[in-house]
Amino acid sequence: MTLVRHWVIRHAGAIERLYRSFERVLVFCGPLFKAVGFHRLEKPVAFIESRAKKFFFGCHMCGECTLMSTGMACPMTCRKSLRNGPCGGVRPDGSCELDKTIKCTWVNAWEGASRMGSGAAIGRQQRPVHYNKFGRSSWLRVAQKELSAVSDFSNKGQAKKKSCKQEHARGRGLLEEKLRQGEFVVTVELSPPDSSNPEDILSRARLFGNMVDAINITDGSNANCHLSSLAAAVLLKQEGYTPILQATCRDRNRIALQGDILGAAALGIENLLCLTGDGVENGDHPGAKPVFDLDSTSLLGAVRGMCDEGRFLSGRYLKSAPNIFLGAAANPFAPPFDIRAVHMAKKIEAGANFIQTQYCFDINALRDFMRKVRALGLHNRAYILVGVGPLVSLKAANWMNENVPGVNIPKNIIKRMQTTENPKLEGKQICIELIREIIKIKGVAGVHIMAHRCEEIVPEILEESGLRGRHERKLNMAATVTLPVKQGRK
Numbered sequence: 001m002t003l004v005r006h007w008v009i010r011h012a013g014a015i016e017r018l019y020r021s022f023e024r025v026l027v028f029c030g031p032l033f034k035a036v037g038f039h040r041l042e043k044p045v046a047f048i049e050s051r052a053k054k055f056f057f058g059c060h061m062c063g064e065c066t067l068m069s070t071g072m073a074c075p076m077t078c079r080k081s082l083r084n085g086p087c088g089g090v091r092p093d094g095s096c097e098l099d100k101t102i103k104c105t106w107v108n109a110w111e112g113a114s115r116m117g118s119g120a121a122i123g124r125q126q127r128p129v130h131y132n133k134f135g136r137s138s139w140l141r142v143a144q145k146e147l148s149a150v151s152d153f154s155n156k157g158q159a160k161k162k163s164c165k166q167e168h169a170r171g172r173g174l175l176e177e178k179l180r181q182g183e184f185v186v187t188v189e190l191s192p193p194d195s196s197n198p199e200d201i202l203s204r205a206r207l208f209g210n211m212v213d214a215i216n217i218t219d220g221s222n223a224n225c226h227l228s229s230l231a232a233a234v235l236l237k238q239e240g241y242t243p244i245l246q247a248t249c250r251d252r253n254r255i256a257l258q259g260d261i262l263g264a265a266a267l268g269i270e271n272l273l274c275l276t277g278d279g280v281e282n283g284d285h286p287g288a289k290p291v292f293d294l295d296s297t298s299l300l301g302a303v304r305g306m307c308d309e310g311r312f313l314s315g316r317y318l319k320s321a322p323n324i325f326l327g328a329a330a331n332p333f334a335p336p337f338d339i340r341a342v343h344m345a346k347k348i349e350a351g352a353n354f355i356q357t358q359y360c361f362d363i364n365a366l367r368d369f370m371r372k373v374r375a376l377g378l379h380n381r382a383y384i385l386v387g388v389g390p391l392v393s394l395k396a397a398n399w400m401n402e403n404v405p406g407v408n409i410p411k412n413i414i415k416r417m418q419t420t421e422n423p424k425l426e427g428k429q430i431c432i433e434l435i436r437e438i439i440k441i442k443g444v445a446g447v448h449i450m451a452h453r454c455e456e457i458v459p460e461i462l463e464e465s466g467l468r469g470r471h472e473r474k475l476n477m478a479a480t481v482t483l484p485v486k487q488g489r490k
């Protein structure tokens with residue numbers, strides 16, 4: 001079967017032409033199908049369609065076929081059912097984060113799209129699957145003109161005029177304000193503890209004092225169970241910190257996610273980072289059911305809809321809409337490299353106001369990525385914060401390379417960690433050198449420091465990299481970034 005899929009991707013251009021002709025035939029036959037009755041044809045056509053598409057594309061019959069927009073690779077074959085691009089965990093050889101033995105669906109999709117006339121459609125936003133359409137024929141929906149050959153489900157222009165009460169007059173918090181003012185911001189990451197004692201997270205947050213602009217609260221990082229990110233974010237907020245709540249699609253479906261986000265807004269949380277999340281296989285509950293009802297792009301679209309249109313994904317209106325500064329993640333350091341800027345553009349289009357990247361250990365790869373970002377003008381549409389972090393030992397560096405999805409520590413850094421007499425100092429020095437280089441890259445609005453279990457060295461990193469007194473230095477970013485604060489709302 002893998003050979004067939006390989007063949008399909010290699011000949012995606014020719015298959016696209018054939019498939020397009022076939023869809024024209026379907027549309028032509030629409031009136032005939034209507035006369036016979038679509039409901040009568042559903043079972044036999046779905047049966048034939050599922051067999052044919054399973055053989056060629058590994059199709060899962062989601063009922064909303066996107067093959068023409070995803071390089072002839074079925075997105076439902078992705079282990080996380082991602083419909084809007086690769087996760088950040090694709091391995092350096094292009095294999096799946098969750099299964100080394102298979103090639104990432106989105107590596108195939110990008111290859112296929114590059115051979116297709118409608119290849120650019122891979123940059124379009126796909127809406128989440130309607131599970132009640134699962135198993136139903138897409139061919140009949142094409143004949144009914146419910147589905148087009150190249151699907152585009154972006155929310156653009158779909159905002160209805162009806163509005164709900166909303167308080168957009170108020171700002172979305174200090175983080176947005178600082179970014180708008182052109183400050184080079186620093187965010188740090190905290191993983192909530194395995195504890196019900198608030199002091200266990202507050203004491204770690206106090207290490208940063210007022211040296212950082214916001215604190216990301218991870219949501220079951222590496223698919224391990226911890227204190228809830230929402231509870232931890234509220235605890236920090238009560239102490240005067242600016243939390244960025246992380247929400248992953250791994251553990252909750254669209255009903256739970258939207259409810260939690262509404263709850264977070266009600267509790268005063270202003271910043272949200274939408275993530276797909278690591279596979280459960282990587283965590284301490286490998287037997288848990290992975291949800292992945294939405295992907296991060298769909299979640300961004302859902303929250304943007306709640307904020308700007310004041311309604312849930314279902315279309316039902318809210319009485320009072322949240323007002324959230326919305327973030328997304330990007331990984332410039334994992335293949336397929338050429339799709340990464342396009343993928344980020346998709347997230348910005350879906351609603352991201354700021355981006356935080358995976359750990360950067362390869363400054364040249366970051367420079368390449370930022371060149372593409374600038375060419376697309378994305379640095380003018382969202383604030384980009386680059387992820388960095390100190391390595392504490394050679395063992396930790398090797399472990400991260402092997403076990404943290406999407407982290408790629410190049411050989412020259414591994415060599416420095418191997419040959420040094422003081423690995424902790426060397427790891428900190430590498431981090432400082434990277435920050436100094438990152439500051440010089442045009443379009444970067446800040447750094448995001450991930451110092452897992454070594455938070456105490458963050459103040460030293462800020463001091464020695466010259467970021468401690470940064471609030472006095474403005475980097476003139478504000479004039480260039482235009483955020484879509486109110487889309488389609490009066």
Ligand code: SF4
Pocket residue numbers: 077078079080081082085086087088089090091095096097098103104105106107
């Ligand atoms: S690496 Fe990520 S995007 Fe690619 S197939 Fe695996 S889960 Fe899906």
